[in-house]
Amino acid sequence: MNLITYPDRELMMIALADLLASELRAAIETRGRATLCVPGGSTPGPVFDILSGLDLAWDKVAVLLNDERWVSEASPRSNTRQLRARLLRDKAAAVELLPMYAPTETPEEALAALAEGIAPHLPIDVLLLGMGGDMHTASLFPGADRLEEALADDAPILIALRAEAAGEPRITLSAPVLRDAMNIHLLITGPEKRAALERAVDLPETEAPVRIILKSATIHWAE
Numbered sequence: 001m002n003l004i005t006y007p008d009r010e011l012m013m014i015a016l017a018d019l020l021a022s023e024l025r026a027a028i029e030t031r032g033r034a035t036l037c038v039p040g041g042s043t044p045g046p047v048f049d050i051l052s053g054l055d056l057a058w059d060k061v062a063v064l065l066n067d068e069r070w071v072s073e074a075s076p077r078s079n080t081r082q083l084r085a086r087l088l089r090d091k092a093a094a095v096e097l098l099p100m101y102a103p104t105e106t107p108e109e110a111l112a113a114l115a116e117g118i119a120p121h122l123p124i125d126v127l128l129l130g131m132g133g134d135m136h137t138a139s140l141f142p143g144a145d146r147l148e149e150a151l152a153d154d155a156p157i158l159i160a161l162r163a164e165a166a167g168e169p170r171i172t173l174s175a176p177v178l179r180d181a182m183n184i185h186l187l188i189t190g191p192e193k194r195a196a197l198e199r200a201v202d203l204p205e206t207e208a209p210v211r212i213i214l215k216s217a218t219i220h221w222a223e
């Protein structure tokens with residue numbers, strides 16, 4: 001495992017934001033544009049705060065979430081809401097946001113249109129992921145109804161799935177889309193997630209979906 005242990009969370013968030021920014025700059029230099037894909041949840045907020053103030057050609061960056069909870073932006077559970085509040089501001093206000101939500105009753109109704117918006121921006125240049133204590137990443141939850149389909153090598157770009165631990169229905173990028181990213185980072189904090197990560201190494205992907213990127217990711221951890 002390629003694991004970086006930081007002396008504290010604040011240092012980690014600063015170092016990680018700098019690293020993501022330099023990978024975005026390199027992608028823009030090579031390809032003229034870049035795709036950045038980021039998690040929801042509570043952990044990445046401070047990285048977003050720092051990243052949004054860094055200098056780079058943000059107008060050449062497309063941003064999308066790893067996954068979304070099927071709730072409107074009015075809900076505090078909305079990952080898009082957090083993204084707008086913490087990342088799509090300051091210098092990063094110039095990015096293009098690729099939607100991961102539409103106001104349909106079920107995610108299935110919106111899947112095709114959302115995937116169509118994402119397809120031209122693949123592969124992802126810079127991918128940041130989070131992980132839950134149950135070893136899910138993005139919305140690839142152990143026990144989710146369509147997990148096997150989402151883990152398959154020929155999975156479509158987006159999958160809608162439901163899992164007990166997930167709360168509301170979810171939409172998630174599939175394993176092949178995540179695995180194909182050019183630069184992959186996993187951000188975790190605290191002893192519980194560190195222990196979960198170590199357990200994941202010996203488990204199959206269906207029980208520890210985070211395994212799909214463990215070999216290729218740089219893992220960033222602080223207590």
Ligand SMILES: O=C(O)[C@H](O)[C@@H](O)[C@H](O)[C@H](O)COP(=O)(O)O
Binds near residue numbers: 039079129132
């Ligand atoms: O929508 C989500 O919930 C996420 O994208 C998810 O995969 C998240 O990264 C982990 O659940 C960790 O969440 P925390 O950072 O809140 O622990």
